[in-house]
Amino acid sequence: MNIEIREEKPEDYFETEEMVRRSFYNVYNPGCTEHLLVHIMRKHEDFLPELSKIALVDGKVAGLIMYYKSYIQTNDKTLTIASFGPLCVDHKYKNMGIGSRLLNETIPLVKEAGFRGIMIFGEPNYYPKFGFKSAREFGLTDMEGNAFDALMGMELVENGLHIEGGKFKETDAINLCTEEALLELENASNYENLKKVSRPCQWSYMNASDKKEGYHYEYATHYPTIFENLFKKYNTDNTREELLHIWKSIDITPYVLFNEKNPIGIMVISVEEEKPQIKHIFLDIPDDLSISYKEEITKNFMELNK
Structure with a gap:
């Protein structure tokens, strides 16, 4: 190349x-x-x-x-x-x-x-x-x-x-x-046809990142070093192709998940449908906490996207 x-x-x-x-x-x-x-x-x-x-x-x-x-x-x-x-x-x-x-x-x-x-x-x-x-x-x-x-x-x-x-x-x-x-x-101009959508972390979008308290999420590109370190943990033979697709797609967006100031994982949303949808949540926390965190994150996300 x-x-x-x-x-x-x-x-x-x-x-x-x-x-x-x-x-x-x-x-x-x-x-x-x-x-x-x-x-x-x-x-x-x-x-x-x-x-x-x-x-x-x-x-x-x-x-x-x-x-x-x-x-x-x-x-x-x-x-x-x-x-x-x-x-x-x-x-x-x-x-x-x-x-x-x-x-x-x-x-x-x-x-x-x-x-x-x-x-x-x-x-x-x-x-x-x-x-x-x-x-x-x-x-x-x-x-x-x-x-x-x-x-x-x-x-x-x-x-x-x-x-x-x-x-x-x-x-x-x-x-x-x-x-x-x-x-x-x-x-x-004969630009390609792209669909305008709202997604978390846009300036005009109300989302859990606004208060920066408790858990919240930020664009992965805003925290490149943190995201890269988390990405490497999940970049296994089983997930590499999927993660590369996430990173390079215009319709799929990765976020770094935080609890207060502590990065705890990656959230991936898709805007291929009418409203943003969570596609994946990867958490870098103990397994016994993972289920409750995922439920809380998903519930909050769904409330914001009614």
Whole structure:
């Protein structure tokens, strides 16, 4: 299997947008808008095409990292930095290290281009392993003065992001991703037909994860190290094919199950039917507790999906 990392060409545009659309569809909301941002960003003044890359597997677009200019504002100045998004890999090509390659091969290019740092909104359980730190460590916030866990940065020069009173301002291209623009793009493009569904852990979905108390579940992709360790325990000769199908399917989603802060197993749901359905629960706890936990988890899930 041949993996190639290179700049995107015009003939790749549609295939890239479809890949991005598949990767994010129904993840944070029913449907997605990330492919619209890609479409808009290519024509925006903040776009950094020389730093942005796609990954191809045997000639098929399998991943993307898109860089653009963003800004840190203070009372008396505005500094230009870099940001990226989306960074994504097609479901079919997960667990091949493509996302890591896209990051590891482009961050040095951003530094060589003279940027003082990179700021992102991203998964706080994923990006720190590449060197990203919470914005709080730099004394930075968003434009409203918030320092969410998802707001992270990486300095590319000494004290590149230690900016007194600095506030992170995203590219204006974000504001162009409206419902009207999405509808126009969807109507004009021959994208594959995907079904919008609600699933646990979407921003608009009420679920047991909201309180983070007792048992709750989180997207496996939000806790990659924990999920990988649990995955290895269940990845036996009898379950390997099934688990790989779970990980790579657009209609089947794995979650890490927690009790308070302790990971206790994996839950798998399917959205192939009208409402989300639990397909599997794998628990890393003593057998005498397993039945009662499964009953409690299933009962709560069914109550939320009436």
